[in-house]
Amino acid sequence: MKYRNLILKNIFRNKARSSLAMIGIAIGIATILGLGLLTDGLSTSTEQALTAGAADFSVVSASSNGQGGGPGGFGGSQQLINETTVNKIAQISGVESVAGILRSSISDDSTNSTNNTDQQPSSSNSGQPSMTMPATVLGMDSKNLEMYDVKVTNGSTYSSANEVIIGKTAAESQNKTIGDTVTISNETFKIVGIYETGETMQDNGIIMSLSTLQNLTNNTGKVSSVLVKTADSSIANKTADTIESTYSDLSTSTSLSGIDRMNSGMDIIKSAVWGISILAIFIGGIIVVITMIKSVSERTREIGVLKAVGWTKKWVMVMIIGESLILALIASIVGILVGVGVVEILSLSNMLQFIQPTYSLTLFIKALGIGLLMGVIGGLYPAYRASRLAPTEALRYE
Amino acid sequence: MNKNIIEIKNLIKLYDDGNTIALDNLNLEIKKGEFISIIGPSGSGKSTLLNMLGALDQADEGSINVAGYDLMEKKDFSHFRSKEIGFIFQLHNLIPNLTVSENVQIPMIHTYISDEDMVKRANNILESLNLSSKINQFPTKLSGGERQRVAIARALVNHPSIILADEPTGALDSKTGDVILDVLKKIHKAENVTLILVTHETYVADMADRTIEVRDGQITNSK
Ligand SMILES: Nc1ncnc2c1ncn2[C@@H]1O[C@H](COP(=O)(O)OP(=O)(O)OP(=O)(O)O)[C@@H](O)[C@H]1O
Ligand SMILES: [Mg+2]
Numbered sequence: 047m048k049y050r051n052l053i054l055k056n057i058f059r060n061k062a063r064s065s066l067a068m069i070g071i072a073i074g075i076a077t078i079l080g081l082g083l084l085t086d087g088l089s090t091s092t093e094q095a096l097t098a099g100a101a102d103f104s105v106v107s108a109s110s111n112g113q114g115g116g117p118g119g120f121g122g123s124q125q126l127i128n129e130t131t132v133n134k135i136a137q138i139s140g141v142e143s144v145a146g147i148l149r150s151s152i153s154d155d156s157t158n159s160t161n162n163t164d165q166q167p168s169s170s171n172s173g174q175p176s177m178t179m180p181a182t183v184l185g186m187d188s189k190n191l192e193m194y195d196v197k198v199t200n201g202s203t204y205s206s207a208n209e210v211i212i213g214k215t216a217a218e219s220q221n222k223t224i225g226d227t228v229t230i231s232n233e234t235f236k237i238v239g240i241y242e243t244g245e246t247m248q249d250n251g252i253i254m255s256l257s258t259l260q261n262l263t264n265n266t267g268k269v270s271s272v273l274v275k276t277a278d279s280s281i282a283n284k285t286a287d288t289i290e291s292t293y294s295d296l297s298t299s300t301s302l303s304g305i306d307r308m309n310s311g312m313d314i315i316k317s318a319v320w321g322i323s324i325l326a327i328f329i330g331g332i333i334v335v336i337t338m339i340k341s342v343s344e345r346t347r348e349i350g351v352l353k354a355v356g357w358t359k360k361w362v363m364v365m366i367i368g369e370s371l372i373l374a375l376i377a378s379i380v381g382i383l384v385g386v387g388v389v390e391i392l393s394l395s396n397m398l399q400f401i402q403p404t405y406s407l408t409l410f411i412k413a414l415g416i417g418l419l420m421g422v423i424g425g426l427y428p429a430y431r432a433s434r435l436a437p438t439e440a441l442r443y444e
Numbered sequence: 445m446n447k448n449i450i451e452i453k454n455l456i457k458l459y460d461d462g463n464t465i466a467l468d469n470l471n472l473e474i475k476k477g478e479f480i481s482i483i484g485p486s487g488s489g490k491s492t493l494l495n496m497l498g499a500l501d502q503a504d505e506g507s508i509n510v511a512g513y514d515l516m517e518k519k520d521f522s523h524f525r526s527k528e529i530g531f532i533f534q535l536h537n538l539i540p541n542l543t544v545s546e547n548v549q550i551p552m553i554h555t556y557i558s559d560e561d562m563v564k565r566a567n568n569i570l571e572s573l574n575l576s577s578k579i580n581q582f583p584t585k586l587s588g589g590e591r592q593r594v595a596i597a598r599a600l601v602n603h604p605s606i607i608l609a610d611e612p613t614g615a616l617d618s619k620t621g622d623v624i625l626d627v628l629k630k631i632h633k634a635e636n637v638t639l640i641l642v643t644h645e646t647y648v649a650d651m652a653d654r655t656i657e658v659r660d661g662q663i664t665n666s667k
Contacts, residue, residue, distance in 0.1 A: 437500040441537070
């Protein structure tokens with residue numbers, strides 16, 4: 047009979063107790079793995095949502111008092127940025143793409159609609175009824191919409207100078223839909239699509255191509271802010287600093303970036319998961335220790351016999367550790383299967399709508415490793431106790 | 445004349461921090477191949493003596509030499525036990541979840557015997573003890589006498605030079621006990637093994653070449 051067969055036989059000797067121990071460990075491993083799958087899934091899906099195309103930060107003129115500026119008519123308080131600067135920013139290392147945006151606000155009353163850029167006085171537009179409510183008109187190239195987190199949910203994006211898209215909120219409040227027209231500063235535009243950004247405020251507006259708005263507001267070659275997307279969002283802050291130090295007249299705002307907020311949110315989730323995992327490991331480890339101590343004390347006589355027939359302390363110890371290791375191995379495999387099963391059932395039943403579990407080899411190896419470690423460490427003390435049993439005591443034991 | 449395989453001089457074994465003197469300046473010499481019976485009242489130190497001989501425990505003072513090993517040395521004597529000693533206890537102490545054959549193989553695990561040879565050797569010994577039909581049985585299915593014969597097989601499987609049997613028939617009825625004694629006598633003759641047998645029965649003790657009487661941790665009579 048081989049040594050390993052003896053170890054295997056010993057594990058399945060007290061089936062009830064071994065099963066109980068295995069269930070305990072398996073639940074721990076399933077918890078660790080399941081939570082790992084979900085948090086990994088959560089962080090990748092959030093990252094994708096936030097970083098797929100969105101810019102990491104925006105650049106505005108240092109002297110302007112914030113985006114959007116004050117309402118027109120009071121003189122321009124917002125300094126605009128030349129598009130040449132936009133091109134220079136694009137050259138800075140770490141910058142993946144840039145998008146110039148011109149922002150214009152429309153103040154409105156029921157009869158008159160006045161469209162002002164933040165720089166242009168509104169006089170030229172007064173007296174013309176145009177449209178009600180939409181608070182902002184944005185000009186940007188349609189290829190850059192993604193950087194602003196704009197999704198065209200209905201229709202298509204603008205492809206010519208007389209086409210615009212309207213935000214969902216604006217469309218609802220204005221009762222506008224695709225095919226309707228809007229008049230801004232005496233110009234009539236055709237609505238070709240409806241967009242959403244996920245933020246109600248942002249959805250209360252109209253977006254057209256940059257050059258159209260530049261022409262409309264006499265701001266050719268100017269933008270009010272530059273969206274910057276870095277090659278890797280982790281260098282966003284560094285890149286923003288570089289821009290600020292290179293151009294003293296520009297300031298950057300990372301408020302656009304959801305990365306930081308997401309990261310701190312993920313940190314909280316991850317530390318919660320870590321805490322739960324530690325608890326699971328601890329409980330699993332205790333279960334192994336209790337099971338093996340119970341098993342050793344039940345077999346005190348037997349261990350005495352093993353020593354009497356010439357087994358060394360080491361072989362007794364290896365036997366007990368081997369038993370707990372194999373116990374933990376089987377339990378870990380069961381736990382991994384259960385963990386994957388539960389997560390799959392949850393995601394198939396649509397209970398985790400936003401989280402797509404992410405399977406990675408590292409996570410499985412980690413779960414298995416933790417399980418095996420539980421077996422070895424949990425078996426260590428019982429094994430030590432068994433190896434130290436004096437054979438005479440063991441044989442006297444009743 | 446045969447050489448001494450066991451030499452004990454002034455051996456002292458204390459228990460309970462010295463409050464119990466289990467062996468009190470005990471002296472004993474046993475020749476290779478002798479069949480010795482040990483008798484004496486309960487608590488006199490018979491089992492303690494056997495434990496010292498088998499290096500299951502260590503003495504406090506004196507000297508004890510068994511099969512060339514100085515058992516007063518502070519070291520692990522598992523190799524000595526594996527090679528030189530075969531224990532038979534009052535209780536068979538078989539492992540219940542292992543078959544008869546596997547129980548007999550236990551002492552061979554960790555020796556350099558191949559798996560095949562282990563099985564062969566175990567089954568040969570079991571056969572010689574009339575247990576060939578029980579090889580794949582579990583010990584719980586056996587009678588008391590059969591179990592004790594399996595325990596004898598386990599003690600013999602590594603070809604020890606000394607068999608230490610502590611009341612091997614104590615838990616058996618006299619008829620079954622006699623069968624066990626016959627087996628032990630046969631083995632003693634056939635293998636020229638040194639047999640040391642603790643017993644309460646004088647008729648059993650009389651089967652031996654020599655009977656030693658232990659009282660209060662000392663040998664009071666040897667004939
Ligand atoms: N582990 C121990 N701890 C304390 N005292 C012990 C221990 N082992 C034996 N003794 C004591 O040593 C003495 C000798 O015991 P031992 O078991 O050798 O007697 P014995 O002759 O085998 O008796 P019995 O015929 O009842 O088996 C007794 O007084 C016993 O109580
Ligand atoms: Mg005794």
